[in-house]
Amino acid sequence: MFDFIEFSLLDVLDILLVATLLYYIYKLLKGTVAINIVIGIAFIFLIWKITQVLKMEMLSGILGYLLSGGVIALIIVFQQEIRKFLLMIGTTNFTNKRSFLKQLKFLQTEIGSEIDTEAIISACQKMSKTKTGALIVIERTNALDFLINTGDSMNAIVNEVLLESIFYKNSPLHDGALIIRDNFIVATRVVLPISDNAKIPARFGLRHRAAIGISEKTDAVCLLVSEETGEISYIKDGGFELFANYDELNEKLKKDLM
Ligand SMILES: Nc1ncnc2c1ncn2[C@@H]1O[C@H](COP(=O)(O)OP(=O)(O)OP(=O)(O)O)[C@@H](O)[C@H]1O
Numbered sequence: 001m002f003d004f005i006e007f008s009l010l011d012v013l014d015i016l017l018v019a020t021l022l023y024y025i026y027k028l029l030k031g032t033v034a035i036n037i038v039i040g041i042a043f044i045f046l047i048w049k050i051t052q053v054l055k056m057e058m059l060s061g062i063l064g065y066l067l068s069g070g071v072i073a074l075i076i077v078f079q080q081e082i083r084k085f086l087l088m089i090g091t092t093n094f095t096n097k098r099s100f101l102k103q104l105k106f107l108q109t110e111i112g113s114e115i116d117t118e119a120i121i122s123a124c125q126k127m128s129k130t131k132t133g134a135l136i137v138i139e140r141t142n143a144l145d146f147l148i149n150t151g152d153s154m155n156a157i158v159n160e161v162l163l164e165s166i167f168y169k170n171s172p173l174h175d176g177a178l179i180i181r182d183n184f185i186v187a188t189r190v191v192l193p194i195s196d197n198a199k200i201p202a203r204f205g206l207r208h209r210a211a212i213g214i215s216e217k218t219d220a221v222c223l224l225v226s227e228e229t230g231e232i233s234y235i236k237d238g239g240f241e242l243f244a245n246y247d248e249l250n251e252k253l254k255k256d257l258m
Pocket residue numbers: 133134135174175176177190191192193194203204205206207208209210225226227228229
């Protein structure tokens with residue numbers, strides 16, 4: 001019955017590539033107003049295809065012109081998003097040899113196997129008690145080099161006291177975010193992209209929006225201590241990860257860094 005459907009290995013590859021592309025576009029646009037525009041365009045595209053199949057010449061012609069001429073308009077409207085998308089593609093595993101090797105799992109190593117999560121969480125606990133604001137970004141497979149340039153690079157092994165002193169209110173390094181790669185603090189005073197997700201409650205300020213922003217655009221995870229409330233937040237994939245206690249937080253972090 002389905003003899004007319006020819007399906008080759010290339011078609012499978014084609015579908016996989018389109019799915020990957022759509023996934024990245026979705027990841028990039030998730031939570032932004034741009035997603036509504038994309039849904040609108042996808043809808044017009046669908047109607048255009050239907051009108052083509054039904055041979056409705058006039059409507060299909062109008063929609064065809066609209067879609068082809070709209071490409072340039074789209075590039076202008078989505079300038080920022082296209083830039084971020086290319087940046088994200090350019091900084092994923094394949095250009096990062098170290099992460100790429102880890103992805104291949106030849107050595108069965110874990111991305112953050114050596115990261116001293118206990119020291120990080122313990123520092124957060126202390127900063128929470130003193131209501132010291134902190135923003136710690138932990139790199140996973142997406143390289144964060146493009147962010148490091150916005151701050152001061154550093155090369156220090158993760159250490160509880162060091163983390164506390166960096167975020168100490170009078171320290172010249174306390175502002176912005178700190179980046180951890182493997183078990184090293186590789187940058188401080190980093191400026192992160194701010195999320196424009198309209199669903200983030202108004203009580204969360206720029207520190208929270210910055211953590212959400214970077215976790216939307218890359219697969220990095222963030223630990224954040226609020227200066228106002230002392231509350232510790234764990235942010236991943238553009239949202240807050242809930243935890244009941246510090247042991248659970250440590251377990252989650254270790255698992256996510258595998
Ligand atoms: N784009 C950014 N990248 C990195 N850090 C940022 C960024 N924007 C703000 N911050 C940090 O957040 C601090 C300001 O936090 P703000 O009070 O707006 O945030 P908040 O989410 O309300 O957090 P808190 O509960 O700690 O007040 C700044 O001093 C700076 O250190």
